[in-house]
Amino acid sequence: MKLVLPLAALALAHAGPAAAFLPGPRRALLPGLAGTTVPGRIALTFDDGPATDSTPQFLRVLAEHDVHATFFVLGTEARKVPGLIAEIAAAGHEIGVHGWDHRCLLRKTPARTHRELRATRDLVERLTGTRPRWFRAPYGVFSTGSLVSARALGLRPILWSTWGFDWTEGCTPDSIHRRVSCNLGTGGTILLHDSDVTTGNGAWRATLGALPAILAECRGRGLRIGALGHAD
């Protein structure tokens, strides 16, 4: 029993921040994770890229609407397409760290998590000349170690306030638009995906189709849309 209790406590300490995944507890415990809380603004973010088949199409639609976004990239994907990372940055978008790969951080040691976050941050900086400021854990599940590492690496953890469920089989532009609209509010953050690297189901096409309607919805509600760290 003497041994079990400390181990249980350690496990809880490791997994505790995972509760941030749940919208209710997240808002209550860590309000800053939902967005930058700037009145009148909403941040647009994309996870899981970059991918050569999908990401350039998102860049095209964003350019057509004169909107910037934050792309949370994976190191494993970014190193395959360094030119695309540079292209995202050159178009004026922000790049954040999603992780080296998409495995849940609760399955990694703190040391490995630190190495991977640093490697992803440094890769983005090398390819764009700009050091990333933001970190969003895969599945929105932060381990305690990842939060300690993020602080040491100058990365601010961030989640979202609304999402499109746009990774799911069978999602449509209309279902994504409706989902995002449910919790669309001032100071919040929209989560979408510019790649299907974790599912391979092509759902990004529905996301791309939903994007113009989502941007129109934000503007219709008087919200300024932009990247997390921009003042636009």
Ligand SMILES: [Zn+2]
């Ligand atoms: Zn992801």
